[in-house]
Amino acid sequence: MDFYKQCLYVVATPIGNLADFSPRAVEVLQRVDLIAVEDTRHSARLLQHFAIKTPMQALHEHNERKSALSFLQGIESGQSLALISDAGTPLLSDPGYHLVRLARERGIRVVPVPGACAAIAALSVAGLATDRFRFEGFLSAKSGARRQQLEHLKHETLTLLFYESPHRIEDSLADMQAIFGDQRQAVLARELTKTFETIRNGTLAELSQWVAGDANQRKGEIVLLVQGAAVADPDDLDASAERVLKILLQDLPLKQAVGLATEITGVRKKKLYTRGLELKQTDDG
Ligand code: SAM
Numbered sequence: 001m002d003f004y005k006q007c008l009y010v011v012a013t014p015i016g017n018l019a020d021f022s023p024r025a026v027e028v029l030q031r032v033d034l035i036a037v038e039d040t041r042h043s044a045r046l047l048q049h050f051a052i053k054t055p056m057q058a059l060h061e062h063n064e065r066k067s068a069l070s071f072l073q074g075i076e077s078g079q080s081l082a083l084i085s086d087a088g089t090p091l092l093s094d095p096g097y098h099l100v101r102l103a104r105e106r107g108i109r110v111v112p113v114p115g116a117c118a119a120i121a122a123l124s125v126a127g128l129a130t131d132r133f134r135f136e137g138f139l140s141a142k143s144g145a146r147r148q149q150l151e152h153l154k155h156e157t158l159t160l161l162f163y164e165s166p167h168r169i170e171d172s173l174a175d176m177q178a179i180f181g182d183q184r185q186a187v188l189a190r191e192l193t194k195t196f197e198t199i200r201n202g203t204l205a206e207l208s209q210w211v212a213g214d215a216n217q218r219k220g221e222i223v224l225l226v227q228g229a230a231v232a233d234p235d236d237l238d239a240s241a242e243r244v245l246k247i248l249l250q251d252l253p254l255k256q257a258v259g260l261a262t263e264i265t266g267v268r269k270k271k272l273y274t275r276g277l278e279l280k281q282t283d284d285g
Contacts, residue, residue: 003031004111006075008103009082010096012089012115013046015221017193025113026050033079036071038086038095046084059083061095068099075108082113089117093137093163119161122189122223125199126159129228133159139172141165146172150179157228164222173208176226180204185227191220232266237275241265245272246279254280 001024009028014020029035029052036059037043043056060067075081085094103110119135136153139162140146153160164172169188176186182205190198198217200210204226211217244264248257258276262269 001027003028003080004109005080006078007080007109007111008071008075008100009080009111009113010090010100011082011084011113012117013043013084013087015088015116015118015121015193016191018046018049020116020193021046021050022113022115025115026052028113029054029082029084031080032082034071034074034081036081036083036096036099038084042086043084054082059095059099064095064098065102068102071099072102072106072108075103076106087116087118089115092117092119092135116193118163118189118192118221118223121192122187122199122225123159123161126187126189126225127201128159128185128187128225130159133161134228135161138163138165139168141168143171143175147175147179150175154179155229157231159228160226162224162226164224166218166220166222169218169222169224170208170211172224173204173211177204177208180226180229184229187225188217189223189225190217192223194220196220237267237271241267241272242275245276249276249279249283 009032011025011028013025029047029050032054035043035054035056037056038059038061040056040058047054047056059071071081083090083096083099085096088094090096091100100110123130123133134156139149162172176184182203184204185201186204186207187199187201188207188211190196196216200207202210241261245257245261248260252260254276258269258272261267261272
């Protein structure tokens with residue numbers, strides 16, 4: 001294995017099943033001079049399991065910028081450093097952003113050692129569209145702010161990914177149901193790679209009811225995925241497009257009214273033209 005000195009390794013750790021830890025990740029953690037961790041007590045268990053004796057030091061989240069500088073000075077004086085978080089991929093709803101950004105600004109080599117990430121693991125089994133998706137991390141814990149965030153996402157057509165706490169899953173599902181509608185499809189992925197792994201799909205209304213009726217579904221770690229909003233069909237002439245066309249036809253010739261209505265509504269020109277002709281004929285007749 002290639003191994004670099006004066007380098008920052010960003011190493012993913014398992015999200016539950018220790019067998020998911022890659023041999024390369026273990027070797028890097030054994031060979032670096034120091035491991036920056038989120039929580040020393042938490043990571044001690046992982047390191048002990050894999051016989052990794054490298055010293056650890058906490059990367060303080062509340063003061064990450066300052067804490068990062070001392071790690072970077074270590075690298076610049078010849079050390080190699082690995083960054084890990086409590087579980088999964090660092091920086092993904094986890095600390096490390098300032099450390100990585102400052103390292104790159106200083107021209108320090110930053111090397112990924114990829115592995116588990118709860119959001120990607122959930123997406124890979126959810127059966128929702130994966131070609132484009134939007135990772136939102138955690139929603140706000142406060143109901144008002146959460147509802148506002150969801151309002152902004154209401155018309156998003158990409159698959160939505162959320163991390164959610166078991167204490168808030170019921171409230172969040174209820175808010176999503178109220179804002180995205182009862183019938184929007186969603187997937188709840190809980191305790192991935194662990195003994196009680198559960199992956200359940202259904203409408204938001206079905207999932208809400210299921211979580212409310214089974215206390216076990218309000219335990220452990222959760223990724224919630226929501227299908228994106230339906231994309232408007234350019235052949236669909238809905239009530240609002242028809243209204244726009246009618247208003248324009250009152251003052252403009254057919255061709256001009258159709259041209260403008262196409263721009264305003266996004267509905268296909270041919271469709272608007274056919275409907276425009278019908279409306280004109282009814283008016284003239
Ligand atoms: N950096 C991590 C990653 O790559 O997945 C995520 C860290 S974030 C602080 C922790 C959240 O990730 C949990 O609250 C939960 O939403 C999600 N999560 C982590 N492990 C999980 C698992 N085994 N099953 C389902 N969700 C998980």
